[in-house]
Amino acid sequence: MCGIVGYIGHREAYPIIIKGLKRLEYRGYDSAGIALYDGADIKLSKTKGKVDDLEKRIASEISTTGSLGIGHTRWATHGIPNDINSHPHYSNSGDLVIIHNGIIENYEALKKELIQRGYSFKSDTDTEVLINLIEDIKKNENIKLGKAVQIALNQVIGAYAIAVFDKNKPNEIVVAKLGSPLAIGVGEDEFFIASDASPFIEYTKNAIYLEDEEIAVIRRHKDIKIRKIQDDSLVNPYVQELQMNLEEIEKGGYDHFMLKEIYEQPHAIKDTYRGRLLANKGIIKMAGIDDNIEKFQNASRIIVVACGTSWHAGLVAEYIFEDLARIPVEVEYASEFRYRNPVIHENDVVIAISQSGETADTLAAIKLAKSKGAFVFGVCNVVGSTIARETHAGAYTHAGPEIGVASTKAFTTQITVLTLIALKLAKAKGTISNEDYRLHLNELALIPEKVLEALKHDEHIKHIASIYKDAKNCLYLGRGFNFPVALEGALKLKEISYIHAEGYPAAEMKHGPIALIDENMPIIVIAPKKGHYEKVVSNIEEIKARQGKIIAVVTKGDTSVTNLADHTIEVPETLESLSPLVTTIPLQLLSYHIAVMLEKNVDQPRNLAKSVTVE
Numbered sequence: 001m002c003g004i005v006g007y008i009g010h011r012e013a014y015p016i017i018i019k020g021l022k023r024l025e026y027r028g029y030d031s032a033g034i035a036l037y038d039g040a041d042i043k044l045s046k047t048k049g050k051v052d053d054l055e056k057r058i059a060s061e062i063s064t065t066g067s068l069g070i071g072h073t074r075w076a077t078h079g080i081p082n083d084i085n086s087h088p089h090y091s092n093s094g095d096l097v098i099i100h101n102g103i104i105e106n107y108e109a110l111k112k113e114l115i116q117r118g119y120s121f122k123s124d125t126d127t128e129v130l131i132n133l134i135e136d137i138k139k140n141e142n143i144k145l146g147k148a149v150q151i152a153l154n155q156v157i158g159a160y161a162i163a164v165f166d167k168n169k170p171n172e173i174v175v176a177k178l179g180s181p182l183a184i185g186v187g188e189d190e191f192f193i194a195s196d197a198s199p200f201i202e203y204t205k206n207a208i209y210l211e212d213e214e215i216a217v218i219r220r221h222k223d224i225k226i227r228k229i230q231d232d233s234l235v236n237p238y239v240q241e242l243q244m245n246l247e248e249i250e251k252g253g254y255d256h257f258m259l260k261e262i263y264e265q266p267h268a269i270k271d272t273y274r275g276r277l278l279a280n281k282g283i284i285k286m287a288g289i290d291d292n293i294e295k296f297q298n299a300s301r302i303i304v305v306a307c308g309t310s311w312h313a314g315l316v317a318e319y320i321f322e323d324l325a326r327i328p329v330e331v332e333y334a335s336e337f338r339y340r341n342p343v344i345h346e347n348d349v350v351i352a353i354s355q356s357g358e359t360a361d362t363l364a365a366i367k368l369a370k371s372k373g374a375f376v377f378g379v380c381n382v383v384g385s386t387i388a389r390e391t392h393a394g395a396y397t398h399a400g401p402e403i404g405v406a407s408t409k410a411f412t413t414q415i416t417v418l419t420l421i422a423l424k425l426a427k428a429k430g431t432i433s434n435e436d437y438r439l440h441l442n443e444l445a446l447i448p449e450k451v452l453e454a455l456k457h458d459e460h461i462k463h464i465a466s467i468y469k470d471a472k473n474c475l476y477l478g479r480g481f482n483f484p485v486a487l488e489g490a491l492k493l494k495e496i497s498y499i500h501a502e503g504y505p506a507a508e509m510k511h512g513p514i515a516l517i518d519e520n521m522p523i524i525v526i527a528p529k530k531g532h533y534e535k536v537v538s539n540i541e542e543i544k545a546r547q548g549k550i551i552a553v554v555t556k557g558d559t560s561v562t563n564l565a566d567h568t569i570e571v572p573e574t575l576e577s578l579s580p581l582v583t584t585i586p587l588q589l590l591s592y593h594i595a596v597m598l599e600k601n602v603d604q605p606r607n608l609a610k611s612v613t614v615e
């Protein structure tokens, strides 16, 4: 993980880098650092903590002038988060400086060799090994920095997005990528480097996304030369125009990105189906499916690979695909799938779901599936991300940037895309009646309004949060389509409030979790009118008999559950298969308010990161 930023051009680099690092803190935030070239020397400052801490330290430590610099925000892999392990790292001579996102797997062997050659190391990081390897090659072979970086990277096993500069050649930055993302913003006589385009979007909309195994030498007042690391062949830079705008990546008056993103869902879901769902014509248009319809129709099964919240969206998809399109579905944690020698056939369709499009395990699962001949379809949010590029075809969620580490709008928009696909396939396969198909299309078109209505209970949910904020444990129960919603609700609470929570299929409660229930245990039951309602009511009775505290998410106008529960939160009625899109909203808000009341860092919970680019 980690976020990297760099600048070379005619402006002061410091403000650009600091602002950029703040935007990239979603990628890791246990330490941060910066290195600037001030016209004579490198000025470097780094610290354990967040970018705010770095800013404070810089104020008393270094001058911030200079039009060339690099910065880093870290999510620790090798070496605990402390000042020394923070990036940037110097080479032994102090001439070279590097920032790195990724892992050098063979760093120990390389380090041993370097120690034998007289190098010493201050940190425990793999990155300091890499910069000294580059220095060693550069000195021994008396070559330019770009060439030395290229040779060094050919000796490296692992993943990286790096930026390096040499204080003796302060007119160039060398960057390279394998596995971790790296974008170059191309401005007027200036260049920006970043893990994604958000740090430079207000300066330029022109970006080059480096491909794996590419190295670029970026020169002030000149151009960019991109080469393949392995065979040194020149690559023609492909400059794309970005669609993103600045408002999308700012908080817009909300206290936290998470809250903003929760409230964006009506809009985001509409953006997801815009141009695809033509409800009054009874049509769903999705190029990625239309172009590959036979693959889907002939698929013996669908395997979903994903991690975290995206995995939960995959579980919802399992219910929807099997129910509507009658295709068997298996949902796999990408990290398990990639290492367990799974049976994959050529007529399997693999759907990889990933908000960031960069998750290392999901990417590895895709590569494995492709190597076995399966057709791989991606459902990603970040346009141009690695997974979007690695898959045979795909559909974007178009949710807009999601900055809060706890995923919200990504989840509901993923479910929206997957529902569209399931409906399209059901229609193509004839597994759904015309009437039912039209009903689903019309209902899906109404979901944004219903999500908006669900959001109106925010104050009531805040009140419930104030009652249960000090709970030590919570249980989330749901059945059918709403079982994955229970898992997702529990995950949200764990992620941002650090309260232990578990999601369970409501009926499974009897096989274990019921032993935990006493008068101190809040139990959140997702109990919409459609879908095993009577059974869920029985489960609620069982909880009640053991004095558990019941917070129920119910359909508007409900009476049976309302009479039993300690608190109810209403959501509008919809089809059972679409209900996760509305029942999940109160659970997001509940976690949010509890975390705020507990004074936790909602957008950047401890130990987590938005994009997990290490396995």
Ligand code: G6P
Pocket: 307, 308, 309, 310, 353, 354, 355, 356, 357, 358, 359, 362, 405, 406, 407, 608, 609, 610, 611, 612
């Ligand atoms: C991290 C994030 C989660 C996310 C998961 C998968 O753990 O904190 O919010 O669900 O990665 O990420 P992806 O980008 O592949 O959906």
